[in-house]
Amino acid sequence: MEDTSGIVAREVAFLNRAVQLGFASGRVIAVSFPDSPPADADDEHPLLEEITAYFEGEDIDFSGWEVALTMPTDRRDVLETLRSIPYGEGVSVEQLTRMTPGLDPERGEDVSLVRTSLAENPVPLLVPDHRVADGPSGAPPAVEQQLCSIEGLA
Incomplete structure (x- = not known):
């Protein structure tokens, strides 16, 4: 780079x-x-x-592409896990919580952590929060919809 x-x-x-x-x-x-x-x-x-x-x-x-996620480690872990979701594939907040090391989708605070991490994503598209069907995004709603559309997730 x-x-x-x-x-x-x-x-x-x-x-x-x-x-x-x-x-x-x-x-x-x-x-x-x-x-x-x-x-x-x-x-x-x-x-x-x-x-x-x-x-x-x-x-x-x-x-x-190298990203610098300047945020608390637990939120960074969520977003780094999200980077592994391939183009055109979607997950739910529950699935992302389960995939993130140390988090449990049965714990409300862990699910809340995932949702907060998605909403505060400083690099949407590179960290593809639009691939989380029921989660918030760091991108504006209209952009998030277009990202989903281009990948067949809409």
């Missing part, structure tokens, strides 16, 4: 909005979906190329 720091963004026709990526020391720290890219953001980056291909219908695996 290249040693990128800063913001890159590109308009994505499929979304009718932009995808904006924040980097620090080559790691992705944020993914957002503003109405348009910031005027000073670079629109050239290998990850933006992959995202463009994804929105053109290619089965892209983003797991090779």
